[in-house]
Amino acid sequence: LWRVADGRTLAFVPGEGRPLFAAALDAGRGIVADGDGAERIRLWRLGADRLDPLAVIEPEPRRTPLARITALAFLGDSMLVASTWDRRLLFFDVSQPEAPKRLATLPARVHQSVVYALAATDDGRVLATGSWDGSVALWRNLPTPAQPDVRPQVERFDTDPDADRAAINAVAFSPSGKWLAAGGHEGSVFLWQSGPGMARSMRRLKGDGGHEGTVFGVAFDAAETMLATAAIDRRVVLWRLAEVQAWDPRDPLPLGEPFPTLPERLYGAAFDPRRGQTLALAGGPSVFVVD
Numbered sequence: 001l002w003r004v005a006d007g008r009t010l011a012f013v014p015g016e017g018r019p020l021f022a023a024a025l026d027a028g029r030g031i032v033a034d035g036d037g038a039e040r041i042r043l044w045r046l047g048a049d050r051l052d053p054l055a056v057i058e059p060e061p062r063r064t065p066l067a068r069i070t071a072l073a074f075l076g077d078s079m080l081v082a083s084t085w086d087r088r089l090l091f092f093d094v095s096q097p098e099a100p101k102r103l104a105t106l107p108a109r110v111h112q113s114v115v116y117a118l119a120a121t122d123d124g125r126v127l128a129t130g131s132w133d134g135s136v137a138l139w140r141n142l143p144t145p146a147q148p149d150v151r152p153q154v155e156r157f158d159t160d161p162d163a164d165r166a167a168i169n170a171v172a173f174s175p176s177g178k179w180l181a182a183g184g185h186e187g188s189v190f191l192w193q194s195g196p197g198m199a200r201s202m203r204r205l206k207g208d209g210g211h212e213g214t215v216f217g218v219a220f221d222a223a224e225t226m227l228a229t230a231a232i233d234r235r236v237v238l239w240r241l242a243e244v245q246a247w248d249p250r251d252p253l254p255l256g257e258p259f260p261t262l263p264e265r266l267y268g269a270a271f272d273p274r275r276g277q278t279l280a281l282a283g284g285p286s287v288f289v290v291d
Contacts, residue, residue: 001013001046001049001050001051002287002289003049004272004278004280004289007289010049010050011049011050011051013044013051015036016036018036018037018038018040019036019037020034020035020036020037021035021036021037021068021069021070021071022034022035022069022070022071022072022082023035023072024072024073024074024080025046025074026074026077027273028077029077029097030045030046030047031043031044031045031046031054031074031094031097032044032045032046032051033072033074033080033094034072035068035069035070035071035072035082036068036069037068037069038059038067038068039059039060039067039068039069039084040056040057040058040059040069041056041057041069041072041080041082041092042055042056042057043055043056043057043094043097043100045097054097054098055097055098055099055100057092057100057102060102060105067084067085067086067088068084068085069082069083069084070083070084070085070114070115070116070117071083071115071116071117071118072118073118073119073120073127074094074120074124075091075120075124075127075142076120076123076124076125077095077124078093078094078095078124078144078145079091079092079093079094079103079124079142079143079144079145080092080094080100081118081120081127081142082118083108083115083116083117083118083129084115085114087107087108087109087111087113087114087115088105088106088107088108089105089106089107089108089115089127089129089139090102090104090105091103091104091105091106091142091143091148093145095145101145103143103144103145103148104143104148104149106143106152108129108131108137110129110135110137110154110156111129111131111133111135111137111156112131112133112135113131113132113133113167114131114132115129115130115131116130116131116132116167116168116169117129117130117168117169117170117171117182118130118171119171119172119173119180120173121173121177122173122175122176122177123177124142125140125142126138126139126140126173126177127139127142128171128173128180129171130168130169130170130171130182131167131168132167132168133166133167134158134159134160134166134167134168134184135156135157135158135159135168136156136157136159136168136171136180136182136190137154137155137156137157138154138155138157138180138198139152139153139154140152140153140154140155141153155198155199157192157198157199157202159182159184159188159190159202159204160184160188160204166184166185166186166188167184167185167214168182168183168184168190169183169184169185169214169215169216170182170183170215170216170217170218170268171183171218172218172219172220173220174220174224174241175220175222175224175273176224177194178193178194178224179191179192179193179194179220179224179227179241180192180194181218181220181227181229182218183214183215183216183217183218183229183231184214184215185214185215186206186214187206187210187211187212187213187214187215187231187233188204188205188206188211188215189204189205189206189210189211189215189218189227189229189237189239190202190203190204190205191203191205191227191239191244193245203244203247203249204249205239205244205253205254207252207253208252208253209237209252209253209255210237210253210255211229211231211233211235211237212231212233212235213231213232213233213265214231214232215229215230215231216230216231216232216266216267216268217229217230217231217266217267217268217269217270217281217282218230218269219269219270219271219279220241220271221271221277222271222273222274224241225240225241225242226238226239226240226241226256227239227241227244228269228271228279229269230266230267230268230269230281230282231265231266232265232266232267233265234261234262234263234264234265234266235259235261235262235266236259236262236266236269236279236281236290237255237256237259238255238256238257238259239253239254239255239256240254240255240256262281262283262288263283263286264283264284264285264286265283265284266281266282266283267282267283267284268281268282269281269282277291278290278291279291
């Protein structure tokens with residue numbers, strides 16, 4: 001846990017001998033979740049300068065050797081979803097985070113490889129999954145505490161069926177849910193507009209001025225004017241969303257202001273939801289905060 005104003009470390013929580021592969025924040029309720037390589041999830045209450053433990057969700061008794069947590073996302077104010085290495089989606093009722101309840105386990109067979117990224121709309125009604133097979137899927141009609149046994153409606157989008165390595169490493173919705181972004185191998189950034197004809201709205205942002213390495217971070221600012229992407233080429237690229245709508249792939253990329261190259265590879269990006277111009281970037285051993 002870091003204080004943005006001066007970069008001071010406020011709290012450090014060890015992984016108890018297990019590598020941590022995922023973390024998620026419910027900013028409205030101040031709840032943090034992390035997931036490890038043994039399919040174990042911990043919940044924390046975010047304090048002013050500390051993390052207070054709330055609960056531990058132990059793995060299912062019959063989990064497979066490939067059952068590590070790969071991503072986490074909160075759905076609205078009562079649900080948490082986790083993806084696993086063996087292509088399962090785990091849904092939990094966290095309306096009372098001190099006593100979480102396992103609601104449903106769904107196979108993610110719409111994907112042919114590991115589900116490595118999750119994102120949810122702010123209202124929790126739509127879930128996006130990104131896979132190393134290069135596909136993104138939208139899940140609607142999700143399990144809830146009132147209806148844990150529903151069957152979701154799933155729509156799959158293939159980003160580049162002909163690519164050798166089209167893996168998706170990150171997905172993100174814009175605050176209103178109008179936009180969905182994904183970051184992939186070989187420096188590709190994919191962008192869709194929600195609504196009818198969503199599949200046809202895809203833009204692949206790659207070329208001069210774009211990324212030259214795998215993209216691991218995608219984030220929208222609060223005003224939905226900008227998409228920030230971060231990659232292992234140590235660069236952040238800012239994209240103007242208003243220009244993306246009218247962009248022709250034969251034209252130069254719709255880039256925002258240039259950003260200096262950072263000293264480390266980048267593996268994540270997030271805007272402060274309250275201060276839309278503050279961007280946090282996850283490097284190798286470092287965290288970078290820029291305004």
